[in-house]
Amino acid sequence: MDIQYADTMLSEFPELATRTLHVESIHPETDGSDAIARFHAVAASRLSASSEGEFPEIQAWRRAFARMGLKPTQYRCASEALLRRFRKEGDLPRLHPLIDLCNAVSLAYAVPIAVFDAATIGGGLEVRPATGAEIYETFSGEIENPEPGEIIFADRSGRAHARRWTNRQSGYSAVHSKTIAAFIVAEALHPTAAQDLANLMAELKAALLQSWPACKVAAA
Numbered sequence: 092m093d094i095q096y097a098d099t100m101l102s103e104f105p106e107l108a109t110r111t112l113h114v115e116s117i118h119p120e121t122d123g124s125d126a127i128a129r130f131h132a133v134a135a136s137r138l139s140a141s142s143e144g145e146f147p148e149i150q151a152w153r154r155a156f157a158r159m160g161l162k163p164t165q166y167r168c169a170s171e172a173l174l175r176r177f178r179k180e181g182d183l184p185r186l187h188p189l190i191d192l193c194n195a196v197s198l199a200y201a202v203p204i205a206v207f208d209a210a211t212i213g214g215g216l217e218v219r220p221a222t223g224a225e226i227y228e229t230f231s232g233e234i235e236n237p238e239p240g241e242i243i244f245a246d247r248s249g250r251a252h253a254r255r256w257t258n259r260q261s262g263y264s265a266v267h268s269k270t271i272a273a274f275i276v277a278e279a280l281h282p283t284a285a286q287d288l289a290n291l292m293a294e295l296k297a298a299l300l301q302s303w304p305a306c307k308v309a310a311a
Contacts, residue, residue: 092209092274092311097219100242104155108284110292111311112275113209114189114299119268123192123302130195130298134177137201143174148201148287151280152257159242161255168257169203187266189273192298200291202279203257205244209272211264214247216276218256227251230262244276274311 092113101107143149149171153163167175177183177198185191190206197204207216223239226249237243237251244253244260252264257278266273275295277288296308 092212093215094276094311095215095217097217099220100218103158104280106151106280106282106284107278108280108288109276109278110288111277112292112296112299113272113309113311114275114303115272115307116305117189117271117273117303119187121188121302123188123298126298126301127191127195130192130199131177131182134174134195134198134201135181137199138174138178143171143178143201146174146201147281147283148279149174151284152203155256155280156258159256161258166255166258169205169260170197170201170257173198174201187268187270188302189266189270189299192302193275193295196291196295196298197277200277200279200287202277202287202291205253205257205260205276205278206266207252207260207264207274207276208266208270209274210270212246212252212274213250216244216246216252216274218242218244221245221251225249225251227254228261228263230265232262 152168156163193204193206221237221241221243225237227235237254242256243251245251252261299308
C-alpha cells in the first residue's frame with residue numbers, strides 16, 4: 092500500500108507533510124478507552140485556551156481550502172470538524188476501536204487522519220485533481236461524481252475514497268467490524284508539520300500496539 096501526490100499538488104502545497112501507517116491483524120474486540128481518554132484530555136486542554144479556529148494546524152488547512160476555491164467555514168478539514176463537535180459535545184461517538192483511536196489522536200494534534208480499509212483500495216492511492224468521472228460512495232450508499240478539478244484520494248480503478256482532500260471520506264472504504272488491515276494517512280501544512288507528524292505517528296503506533304498487541308504496524 093502506498094500514497095502519492097500529483098505534481099500539481101506538490102508544487103501548489105510545498106509545505107505539505109505526510110505520514111502513513113499500514114496496520115494488520117486488527118479486530119473490533121478491544122478496549123482502547125485509556126489511550127482515547129488521554130488524547131481527549133490533550134484536546135480539551137488546548138480548546139480551553141482557544142477555539143479550534145485559532146490553532147495553527149487548522150488555520151493552515153483553512154488557507155489551503157481557500158486556495159482550492161472552497162469556503163473554509165463551509166467545507167472544513169476532518170480534524171476541524173471533529174474538534175468543533177468535541178468542543179460542543181465534550182465527546183465523540185464510538186464507531187470502531189481503530190476509528191475512535193485515530194479520531195482521538197486527530198483531536199489531540201488537530202491534524203486530519205484518514206483511516207481506510209486496506210482491502211477496498213485498488214493498488215494504492217493518489218491525491219490529485221478529479222477528472223469528474225471517478226465514483227464516490229457516501230456513507231448512506233449514494234453514488235456521486237467529484238467535480239472536475241476537485242482534490243480527491245483516488246485509487247487506480249478510478250474510485251474516489253475522499254472528496255475535497257481532507258473534507259470527507261467515502262463509506263466504501265470505511266473501517267468496519269470485518270476489517271483486518273487498515274491504511275492510515277496523516278497530513279499537515281503548518282510550519283512544524285514534519286516534526287508534529289513524526290510525534291503523532293510514534294504515539295499512534297504505541298497506542299495501536301497497546302490495543303492490539305498482536306497487530307503488525309509499519310510505515311507504508
